[in-house]
Amino acid sequence: MTPPPARLRLAPRLRKLGVVRRSQLITTYGVGALIAVDNESFIVSGLDSWDTSAAPEVFERRLAQVLGVKSFRLPPTPDTDEGVDGVRVRRFPEFYSCPGCCVLQPFFRFGSLAGRARCGECDEDLVPSRFVLACDDGHIEDFPYWKWVHRGQNTASGLCGGTLTLRIDGNTASLRSVIVSCDCGVSAVSMEGAFRAKTLKELGIRCGGRRPWLKEAAAEPCSQQPRAMQRGSSSIWHPVMRSALSIPPWSEGIDALLERERMIGAPEEAVRWHFSSRSALLRPIKVTLEDVVARALAISTEAPKQPSPADTHDVLRQEEYESLVRGNPEKHASGWQSFVCEPPTGDRSAVRQFGIDGCMLVKRLREVRALQAFMRGVAPLESESGQRHAKLWLSAEADWLPAVEVNGEGVFISLDADRLHAWETDPAVIARSEQLRRNHLALLEQRAASTSHGKGAPVESYVSPRFVLLHTLAHVLMDEWSLDGGYPVSALRERLYASEEMAGVLIYTATSDSAGSLGGIVAQGEPQRLASTLNSALARASWCSNDPLCVESAASGVDSVNLAACHACVLLPETSCENNNSFMDRAMLIGTPSGDVPGYFRACL
Template sequence: MTPPPARRRRGAAPERSYPRRGSVRRAQMITTYGVGSLVAVDNESFMVSGIDSWNVSEAPTIHEHRLARVLGVKSFRLPPASDDTSKDGVRVRRFPLWHSCPDCNALQHVRGFNSPPGKNECGNCDEELVPSRFVMACAQGHIDDFPYWKWAHRSNRQEGDSGFCGGEMRLRTSGKTASLRSILISCTCGIPEVSMEGALRRQALSGLKVFCSGRRPWLKDAPTEHCSETPRGLQRGSSVAWQPIVKTALSIPPWSDGLAARLEPYWQDLRELGADRDGVKIYLKALTMKETYEFSVDKVVALLEAENHEDVAPEEEQSTDHAYVALRKQEYERLSEGKPESESDHEEQFICEPPRSSTSPLAPYGVTGPMLVKRLREVRALKSFSRVDTPDTHADVHEAPLSLAPMDWLPAMEVQGEGVFLRLDEERLGPWARSAAVAARVERMRNNHLRMLRERAQDAQLVPESPASPRMVLLHTLAHALINEWSLDGGYPAASLRERLYADDTMAGMLICTATSDSAGSLGGLVAQGEPDRLEPALRSALTRAQWCSADPLCVESRASGVGGINLAACHACVLLPETSCEHNNGLLDRALLIGTPEDPSIGFFREALQL
């Protein structure tokens, strides 16, 4: 990462390269240290700048046509990975700007310390400065330094006084406790010393006449925006100071054989030709003189027809939310249909086959149509981010932009792996989901989720619908139980597996796939777990394990659990997973829908299979 260059005097020689300030993995630039996030490097703190300031001349391009169309970009880019001699890299800016000296306890803007050139030290004490531990941010994504002066003087000024006192701020730690009460702020104007206790409460700054500054320091030359939100104090490393909004898609036929990536520079011309097969043939013949690759007319026409089919979707599916639903439906159809390895070439990124052995052992469980996904590619793109409000799949949060001006690309990463796709029998699922006891239990979770969404929503008229339904909660909980089982039995770390749910009135399936591209990626171990002779014992073991939790009877009798009470019988001792493995942040889970409760075993979808 590289910070922006310091202002230089006229006539000075330009800098050839920017100093290096640390390094992170490419995947972390999407999930942990993306645009707008704060990165601690040694004793300094920086904010990752917008993608319009990145130097991506050497960064590989990622193509995923379906996802790019939904996000309104042409392609994706891997975050830069550069060595010490390269000028490629990601820019960062120093933030927060208020620092303190551990020796003289001075607390002020970093410019006030008269640091030596190239160093972040106190000019008087030669001690390394400590970046402010606190910042303030609002739900609109704006962020600024914490208003220490107003916090220290909030109740220590005489009525009618105005303006700054002219004193110098001091910060020290008493060391008596690890709480905020031990962090003490004072001023040389003589006010009593005050602690930081209570500074992080949601409404702590509302009574201090502290307004949002509208600053967006991750965007170069960004003007301040008018913002009516009340800012909130946060710790610099808080998880709600930066939350990524990541969108994903699987590469499925006909876009998964690499042909679309080769045609990307010429795709607009091909789209204008449309259904003119002869015109496409002539264009491709001319293209072969430029590209050392023989293009199949039939495959190119099939791509054009597939895109035209997506273009004529109903009007209600043209919104972004419905576009994501359409992506999932396309994936569900392809996973159900499959694509044999015998019909694929070596460049094919999607191979999905039924198991070789009979699936009859799975019939008692209501599991039908298992598919072994032997080759899989997933693209994860960083669309935007949020602050203060935690986003989930259906929450109404403000999405802060990654650049000041719209760009035709977004940062992304790709994962090559494998997975197992399972569906539930609709003939058994329908009557079970319509039973009064099951519907009442899920309705309780749904009401709690809707209440949480209403509290987060910026507009009461735009509260999104909760995805909670009997089949969704059942599939979600089953996926968690299987991931935990394969983690114990197959040797996979739970964090290396990931769920992908397909649940609505027309879909009832789930894909469990590898979530990392390291040694736990595509070695065939996960596909082997999908063979019926292995899957049936794994299912029985997972369901048997779900019958008892070390927190029972409190867990199974819980009326509400989890954030916002959107879980029922689910805790860290039974079905919760690392949040990187879950699509819904460990929400909307209830293992009682798998195995029933002691009072009502009938609500368990698999109760009959466990009795065999």
């Protein structure tokens, strides 16, 4: 039989479940993450299932080189007219329970109608399993309820032929009230103790090596001991993200043109032919064909940078710091120059009295944030180099990663090197910083001991007086600008440059809406206004409504990696902080009440 014309063929019917922002598919609901939709639960599928025709390319050569890919792509958006679907998900966990008949079984056995999640017997809304198993290598699977109930017996799943049920007795709010039973006659058991890895190990429950987010992925051998987790727990999914600012020369002029036209690394003849037939592309940046060919040849001879994963952060930040200090005046239109950084026009002596060496107005910037991998279980360690990274692809030939780009503006501030060195070498400052560093090392050792990959691995802390000072300064400035400039704090973000060679902080808009292009942040960087902001911010930081408890604290915060810092003074929304509201101390700014520890800005108070 002759097949119908292509326009009459029906594409596979896909069910639209909901809508999330593109940025959430990098930060919150990325590949391998669980997402709840009404009374159902799904896992976001791997990149193999993404329709790249609806995923525009994003270029950022510096970041692509260190991550070993050719480019990045925005998460796809559905287009019903063209028959293009968005990001696909798969049902997970597979086990559901019915609050009416209390049956606990895989979803497909309930006989639910297509597009619905209701019990075929009692017409009640089904409830996805609250518990799953996950290991340090990223594998995840349904909690083995059958083995849990039939403990001490032959635990080959399903041998008894009985039906599992799950009930909540309501007597307590603990796991003791969650009762699982089987009608084969075994005694009912509660879920108490299910979160103990030792208990699961004694019952012979091992990791099955499942990767349900990857289509047709076979289970792989895994020696890790799995742990039970709540389906909605934050430990289920930790993104491993990398970001970079687009800086010259790669972000403008000929380099930007070559990248957009996919001519990076192309032979000379191909470059010459491509642009000779498209001469209109050269007019906006006012270059000749020979200029383009010469630059293409120069790029092809450059040795690609391949830093180790541990050095990626330092390499990217060092290049950005140098560009921010050096500046970059406007030479091209916004489409051909994504980084414009200029010094303010006013007299900078007003801010130099605060120990500020330089202030630059970043009138135009672009940041690319890419999802490199993800982890489960214990939050990522700073010293980890990829041992626990779960794959986003099943294919071994992946050459792109999902990413989002943000265009905005900001203010860059660098500290006076001589004054900073004199302050950070003060014994009292070092002793107080060492207290915070010890707390951080204890946290790293504890986390390393809780993962099989981290056991025995050396841990290092990057906490230093310079880092704590810059981080706390960034927070008090963002807080002040949110009050004075009218920006919500969630629309601002910090980028710290703290090492032996760097001492600066960039505060910039971090949203893709109009708040990133109104000029309000750049205006805050003018010397007179910045001096006024610093005066106000330091005065506000000198007192906290939780004092004296706050300023005298020896350890504060979730992981005890803060000193004088709390929600009443310097903590901000975590979307604004690249260090999860950790490693801050107001005493580094203003000193301690006793005067034993001098603050960097002590002469300005």
